[in-house]
Amino acid sequence: MVDLGVRIGSLALRNPIMPGSGTFSEELARVVDLNRLGAYVTKSVTPGFRDGNPTPRVAETPSGMLNSIGLPSKGIDHFLAKTVPFYARYAAPLVVSVSADSPEDFAMMAERVSVPGVAAIEINISCPNIEEGGHAVAMEADATYDVVSRMRVRTDWPLWAKLTPNTGSATASARAAEAAGADAVVVANTILAMAIDLETLAPKLGTGTGGLSGPAVKPVILRMVWQCAQAVRIPIIGSGGIMNATDVVEYLAAGASAVQVGTATFLYPKAMVRIVDGLAAWCTERKIARVTDLIGRALPSAAPARRAREA
Amino acid sequence: MRADTLAAVEAPTPLPVPGDEYLGTVLVNAAVNARYKHLVVSAPEAARKIRPGQFFNLLCPPLPDEAVFLRRPMSVYQMHPNGGTVEFLYHVTGAGTRALALLAPGDTLDMLGPLGLGFSLDPAWRRIVVLARGVGLATLAPLAQLAQASGVAITAVLSARSKLDLMSQSVFADAGAEVLTVTDEEGTSAVPQVERLLLDLIRAGRADAFFTCGSNRLLKLLQTLGRAHGIGGQVAIEQQMACGLGMCFCCVRQIERNGTVANLRVCRDGPVFGLHEALSW
Numbered sequence: 001m002v003d004l005g006v007r008i009g010s011l012a013l014r015n016p017i018m019p020g021s022g023t024f025s026e027e028l029a030r031v032v033d034l035n036r037l038g039a040y041v042t043k044s045v046t047p048g049f050r051d052g053n054p055t056p057r058v059a060e061t062p063s064g065m066l067n068s069i070g071l072p073s074k075g076i077d078h079f080l081a082k083t084v085p086f087y088a089r090y091a092a093p094l095v096v097s098v099s100a101d102s103p104e105d106f107a108m109m110a111e112r113v114s115v116p117g118v119a120a121i122e123i124n125i126s127c128p129n130i131e132e133g134g135h136a137v138a139m140e141a142d143a144t145y146d147v148v149s150r151m152r153v154r155t156d157w158p159l160w161a162k163l164t165p166n167t168g169s170a171t172a173s174a175r176a177a178e179a180a181g182a183d184a185v186v187v188a189n190t191i192l193a194m195a196i197d198l199e200t201l202a203p204k205l206g207t208g209t210g211g212l213s214g215p216a217v218k219p220v221i222l223r224m225v226w227q228c229a230q231a232v233r234i235p236i237i238g239s240g241g242i243m244n245a246t247d248v249v250e251y252l253a254a255g256a257s258a259v260q261v262g263t264a265t266f267l268y269p270k271a272m273v274r275i276v277d278g279l280a281a282w283c284t285e286r287k288i289a290r291v292t293d294l295i296g297r298a299l300p301s302a303a304p305a306r307r308a309r310e311a
Numbered sequence: 312m313r314a315d316t317l318a319a320v321e322a323p324t325p326l327p328v329p330g331d332e333y334l335g336t337v338l339v340n341a342a343v344n345a346r347y348k349h350l351v352v353s354a355p356e357a358a359r360k361i362r363p364g365q366f367f368n369l370l371c372p373p374l375p376d377e378a379v380f381l382r383r384p385m386s387v388y389q390m391h392p393n394g395g396t397v398e399f400l401y402h403v404t405g406a407g408t409r410a411l412a413l414l415a416p417g418d419t420l421d422m423l424g425p426l427g428l429g430f431s432l433d434p435a436w437r438r439i440v441v442l443a444r445g446v447g448l449a450t451l452a453p454l455a456q457l458a459q460a461s462g463v464a465i466t467a468v469l470s471a472r473s474k475l476d477l478m479s480q481s482v483f484a485d486a487g488a489e490v491l492t493v494t495d496e497e498g499t500s501a502v503p504q505v506e507r508l509l510l511d512l513i514r515a516g517r518a519d520a521f522f523t524c525g526s527n528r529l530l531k532l533l534q535t536l537g538r539a540h541g542i543g544g545q546v547a548i549e550q551q552m553a554c555g556l557g558m559c560f561c562c563v564r565q566i567e568r569n570g571t572v573a574n575l576r577v578c579r580d581g582p583v584f585g586l587h588e589a590l591s592w
């Protein structure tokens with residue numbers, strides 16, 4: 001039996017596979033045994049009601065998709081009353097993703113979601129679909145520090161900062177999140193992108209631009225995980241283009257302690273469970289006893305050990 | 312009838328059977344005319360679960376030089392709960408449907424479903440009018456089966472570009488429907504003409520409820536007539552989708568329910584909505 005368990009700070013997960021925020025909801029319980037997952041991550045919840053963006057909100061691209069959902073949300077009160085209790089019957093920890101328009105509101109949200117039944121708080125400071133021009137807090141290290149540190153003083157719950165790939169300084173934002181007291185970083189949200197309709201020569205998405213996800217982004221996000229793993233000591237959760245177990249192995253080797261699966265679930269609702277089984281099988285074949293043995297194996301710091309094993 | 316009571320009457324009931332991922336075997340994938348294809352798939356377990364008006368999210372086979380990444384939603388055109396097959400009727404428009412068009416008998420089709428809330432017949436509706444345009448026929452055809460099983464009389468008004476595109480007449484006729492056809496070719500399908508036809512049906516007492524799908528133009532017409540004459544009904548709506556399960560919120564349309572307009576998910580809260588709930592787009 002392979003030990004698939006991993007730790008994200010104080011939180012023990014039975015396996016490193018969890019959904020990406022916004023690509024998962026209670027509806028999946030109709031198709032998948034949620035007890036098989038490492039954790040649940042909810043759609044980002046905002047303080048009040050939000051309607052989301054105009055349609056079309058989705059467009060297809062080679063090996064991926066664009067979305068401009070725009071964080072529709074029923075607000076935090078509805079979330080605490082309806083969504084949190086739903087997950088109480090399932091075994092894995094519940095991670096609540098929060099978003100807000102101002103640092104003050106992010107801090108308020110940290111306090112509001114620090115309730116029994118919630119195991120950790122993911123901070124969505126990286127959505128490309130809510131601010132003008134795709135701007136997001138996590139593009140700047142200072143703004144990242146500001147939001148995370150304000151949340152830190154308002155809660156003892158583990159804080160995971162979700163970073164954006166739409167910046168040249170992701171490692172600086174990762175360091176800022178760590179310095180502000182984040183317990184982990186999620187690398188990363190979607191890549192700001194667009195597509196054009198050949199009939200109308202207008203953008204395919206109602207908002208013009210959107211976020212790219214799916215296999216097309218994997219090499220980019222994998223590189224970011226590898227860089228961030230060399231920049232911070234807190235655990236990293238990889239998120240981008242994971243379709244199968246070997247994608248997970250790559251992310252773990254690049255330095256991630258766990259991963260989030262998003263777009264794959266849209267194509268194959270059972271993708272996460274298949275990936276858990278596939279990861280166990282991959283490790284068994286190679287006589288790897290613990291999945292944690294894979295973490296960081298591709299990092300420069302692991303090179304001497306790697307050479308020793310090969311010799 | 313007031314708008315709120317219409318909404319209460321029309322609210323579709325949630326269906327308990329969850330969809331799943333099934334691997335069907337293609338039996339037939341034949342051209343019906345220059346633009347439409349008829350796909351018959353053997354998928355016994357899936358076939359047993361289908362309710363009229365539900366759809367599957369189909370994984371399209373790869374094309375050599377075009378990317379088809381997401382699944383494509385397709386209504387069930389004919390249900391055979393005990394016969395083990397599911398039928399689709401589709402219009403070849405873009406990459407996804409071009410890929411589906413390549414399926415050959417014996418090929419495997421990955422189908423997620425059945426999904427969504429389908430049609431439901433209010434016991435007060437004894438005679439219904441179905442107004443279908445183009446490939447919208449595919450979505451509305453299972454209503455014929457449902458109505459027949461419930462002893463409800465149907466008048467089907469089928470509209471298309473040409474006579475050749477009117478391929479579902481027999482589906483309705485076989486279910487005992489009275490079929491009226493209008494086409495662009497014959498100059499009988501314009502809104503004022505269809506309106507006159509519907510008014511005749513209302514006067515003849517044959518329109519306890521209206522059913523339609525797809526066309527914004529026809530939806531508006533039915534809503535106007537429905538409001539004037541106190542007639543409810545249902546409409547099946549389309550929207551681009553990703554997951555089909557209600558997780559991504561890609562597929563929303565504006566729906567007016569209980570006095571408020573909300574962005575509801577076509578895949579999970581629909582695709583069938585109350586006739587007067589759907590805001591035209």
Ligand SMILES: Cc1cc2nc3c(=O)[nH]c(=O)nc-3n(C[C@H](O)[C@H](O)[C@H](O)COP(=O)(O)OP(=O)(O)OC[C@H]3O[C@@H](n4cnc5c(N)ncnc54)[C@H](O)[C@@H]3O)c2cc1C
Nearest residue numbers: 383384385386400401402404405406407408449549550551
């Ligand atoms: C619940 C539901 C049931 C459907 N049932 C049928 C059916 O029985 N037969 C049938 O022929 N078609 C049906 N459709 C529409 C069908 O899904 C689209 O025509 C198909 O996805 C187009 O894919 P494509 O790759 O061939 O074309 P694309 O190149 O993706 O699109 C061609 C055109 O269709 C539009 N389009 C794409 N997807 C959709 C969509 N889901 N809804 C509306 N417009 C879309 C695009 O904007 C574009 O203008 C249904 C749609 C829904 C939502």
Ligand SMILES: Cc1cc2nc3c(=O)[nH]c(=O)nc-3n(C[C@H](O)[C@H](O)[C@H](O)COP(=O)(O)O)c2cc1C
Nearest residue numbers: 020021022044067124213214239240241261262263
């Ligand atoms: C439709 C859709 C909605 C998303 N919504 C959110 C969200 O609300 N909050 C968030 O932090 N990330 C959101 N994401 C990003 C995903 O959680 C994930 O980080 C990203 O899609 C990359 O992973 P993938 O390639 O496996 O999909 C969304 C992605 C998609 C495709």
Ligand code: FES
Nearest residue numbers: 555557559560578
């Ligand atoms: S297609 Fe994902 S919610 Fe409807």
